[in-house]
Amino acid sequence: MTLIRYLVLAAALLLSVTAAALDLNQAKAEGLVGEQPNGYLGVVKATPAAVELVSDINEKRRAAYERIAKQNGITLDQVANLAGQKAIEKTPSGEYIKTPTGQWVEK
C-alpha cells in the first residue's frame, strides 16, 4: 500500500515539472542558489529573482516533507534533514552546497 502511494505521488510530481525547473537549473548553474543540509534550497547570491525562486521552491518542498513525515511517523525536520543530505550528495560538481558550518562552497 505504501509503495503504491509513493508511485502515485511520483507520477503526479513528474507530471508537474514545468519550465520553472529550467529556471532552477539555470539558477544553480549560475551560482545563485544551492542546496543546504536542512533540506531546503538556499540563496547564494541574493537577487530578487533568486529569493523569489528559492522561496517558491522551499514552500513546495516543505509541503512534501510534511506529507512524508506524517506518513512515516516522524517529524518534519527529520525528513527535511534526511532529504538535505541526499540532495547534497546528488548535487553535481560546480554547483554550490552549504557545509554543516554554514559556508557556501562549490562542490
Next chain:
Amino acid sequence: MAQKRFRKTHFFWLLPLLVLLVPVLALLAAPLFGVHWQGLGWRQGPSLDALWYESDGCRQVDVHGARLSGLWPLTLTLDTVGVHDCPDDGTPFRLPSLPPVDITVWALQYQDYPPLMAHLSQAGGRWRGRTEFRGSELEAEYRRDRGRWRFTGDLQAAPFAAVLGSGPLTGGVRLQGDGQWLPGQRFQGKLVALGRDLGVSGQGPRGDLTVRARWHNDYWRVRAALDEPLALGGGWVVSPGRDLIAEGRGLALSQADGRLVVNGPWGRAALALSSDAERFGEGQGRLLLSEGWRGRLDVDWRDGQLRLAPFQVSLPEPAVTLRLREPATLPLALEGEAILPLEAVYQDLTLTTSDSRVYWRPNDVQWRGGLNLTGQWGGYRLTGQWQGDAGPTGVHGEPARVRLSDADLDVTATLPLDGVTPPHWPLAATLEGRYQSIPFRARADARLDGDTWSGALNGRGGPLPELDGGVLTLDGRWDYADRPRLLAGATVKLSRAVRERLLIRPINARLTTPLVLDDDGPHGHLSLDGEGLVAERWTLPPVTGDAHLDGDTFGAELRVPAWQTQINLSGRARTRGYAGTLSGVTPLAPAMSRGLPFTFQGGDLNLEGNWRWAGSAHLDGRLTGHGLDLDWGSVQARGLDAELALGWDDGAAALATVTPLTLASLDVGVPITDLRLDLDSDLNTWTVRRAHARVLGGEIRTPGLSWPSPAWQPVVVTQIELSRLAALQGEPAVALSGRVGGYVPLRLLRDSIAVRQGRLANETPLSLSILPSSGAQAMAQSNRAVSIALEALNPLRIQQFQAGVDMAADGWLDAAVRIQGVNPQRNGLPVVFNYTHRENVLELLRSLRIGDRITDQVMTESKR
C-alpha cells in the same frame, strides 16, 4: 436786406445743430490727443461706457460709466476714475481753461489705494474740489488767475489702518494749508497738520502730533512736534523729545535738528540730528540702539552727500549682527548710486557682500553685487555664492548655490534666479548630494500667491545601503503660510529591494491629510501599503495600514488581510528615544508556518506589550495563545493554552509562562494527555519545570528539564498500564496487564539526546500471554529453543520485571530486560527470562522509510 435776414434766420436755426455737432466732432477728434472712448450710448443723457487717456503707451487715466446730464454748466457723472502710475514726461501740469463744469466721481482711485468719492467744479477759473472717505473729508479751492490755493480737511485715522498696513488706528488729523501755484513758475505754500489722540487701538498711549511745513519751489522746511508718547503698533512707542526740524532743497538735506526716542520689542532707538550752525548744509546724526538690539550708526551730510560710518548692529532675536565694513557715501539726490559693503552674521554663519552697490531713481531701487555665505550651522558646514541684482521687479543673476555638508550629509542646492519676479516670485531649486553612501537628487519649486508659498517637491534617493535595488522616491506638493505643510496625496515609495537574503516588495506611504510641521513635530495621517516580504523559507503577505503623527506622539494600525492579523503600535518621543505600546491579534493558520519546524493548524494569538527605543530596542509584553493546534510531522499537539511573559532588552530575549502551559493531547505515537508545565527561555536555553502528563493510564513527570544541558535530568514514569501499551500494537502479538514505573535520566544536548541507566520495574504483578499471530508462529517455527521459550512464557505471571536502558549521543541503544515469574499453566513452572538488545536508533531511522527514491520525488516536485 432780405438776404441778411435770411442769413440771420438760418444762422439761429443752425445754432443748435452746431451745439450738437461740437461734442460729436470732439469725440471723433479725441484720439488725436490721446483720449480714447468706447460705448457711446444714452442713459438719461449721452453716455460713454469707457474713456481713457494714454500717453507714450501708458494708460494714465481710466474712466468708466461717464454720463453727461447738463450742458451749462457742463455736468458730468463718472462711475469710476482710476489714476495710474506712468513715467513723468516732464511737461508741467496745467489746469485747462474750460466752460463751467461740475463733475461728480463716485469712486476715484489712485493706483491701488482705496477709492474716494470726489466732486469737482469750475466756474470762471475758480476750481473747487471735495473728497470724502469713510468719515474723512477734504476741501480745496484754486483760483487760476492768481494761482492762489487753499485747502482744509479732517481725516479720521481708523480707515487708514489698511492703507498703512498697521493695526487699528485711533484719533484724527486736521489739515490746513494755503499757498500759490503758478504752473511752471512758482509753487509755494504752507501746511499745518494737527493730530489728536493718535495711536494704535489697545496698544499703548495716544499722543498729539503737530507737523508744520512750508516750501517754495524745491526749498522746503518741516517742523514736527510730539506732545505725548505715541504708540506706533507692534509694541513700539515713540516718546516726545526735542522738535524735529528739517530743511532742504529737493532731496538735499541742508539742516536737520531734533531728537527722537523709540522703544519697542527689539529695544530702544535714540535718533539725534544736528546741523552745523556755522556751515550751512552740513550736519551730523547718530542713531543709538540699546536695551535689546545694540549698535551705533553715525552719519553726517555735507555737499549734498550723506556719509555713513562703518557700524555694527546686533539684533536680539534672531541673533543677527549686521555690519558695514567700510564707510559709505550716498548722494542726497533723486537718482544715484552708493557702494554698501555689508556683512551679516548669524550664529557661526557669515553672509558677505562683494561689489555691493545700490542704485536708485524715482520709483525704482536696485541692489547689485555678490553674496558669499560661509560658516557652520546646526553642526553642518555651509557655503554658498550668488551674483546678481535685486529690486522691485524681481531678482536676476546666475543661479545661487548653497552647499551643506558634514560627515554624513553633503548636499548642494542650485537655485536659478533669473525670472524670479513679483508678484509670484517663482523659484525652482535642484538638490543633489548624498546621505552617507546614499546618493539623492530632488527638485522643489515654489511660488507666492498672496501670503502663501506653495509648490511641488520630487526626489529620488538610492540605492539604499544594504538594500540592493532599493530606491526611495518622494512626490508631493507643499505650501507655507504660517507653517510648512506637505499636502495630502504626497507619497513616499520604496522600490523592490533585497537586504541580505530578504526580498522587500514595494512599500508605499501616502499622506491622507496635510503633514504639518509644528514646533512639537509633524502632524498628519498617512496610509501604508506594503506588498510584503519574501525570505528563503517564509513570506509575509501584503500589509496595509494607517499611521498618524501628532507632534511627539504617533501611532499605526497595520493589517495583514491574508492572515487576518492586526497590529497596533503607538509611541511618544521621550527625552531620549521613544516609547509606547504594542498589541496584536491573529488567528493561526498553516500558511504562517513556512519558516517553522511545525505547522499551525488552528488557535489564536494575542500580544499586549510596552516598547522602548533608546539606541536599542526594549520590549515587555504578554503573549497569550488559546486553543493552539500544532503538527510536528506525525507528532500532533492539540489544545495548547499558554500565557507567556515576553521580554527583549537590547538583543537579550526572555520568555516565561505566567500560568502553567497546558496541552490537551500530544500524540507522539503514544498518546499523552493533560500535559501541564512551566517554561522559561532566553531562546538559547529552554527550561521546563514541574512538567506533568497522563500517559497510558499512568503519569509522566519531571521536576525540570533544560535544553541544551550536559546534566543528566530524570524523567519519572509511574503506573503505566501495560494493557494500554499492548493495545497500541497494530497486529496484537501479546496481551499484557499490570503497571510499571521507573525513571529515565536524560542528557539533552543541542543536536543529540542520551539516556544513562534508565530503569523500569513493575509496580504491580504483571501478566503476559502470547497471542496467536503470524509473528509468533514464525518465531516458534524458527527453531526449537525459541519454541520452548515461547511455550514457557505463555502465559506468565510476573512477580518481578526490570529493564535497563542506555543510549549514547551517537544513537546506540543498549537495553537489558529481566523477567521473573511463573507459568500457571505449567504447574507454576518458575521462569526467568533475560533479554538484551543493541541497535543504533539513528541508523534505524535513516534506513526506515526515507529512501533515495522518495527524496528524488520531493526534489522533482519542488522544481515546479
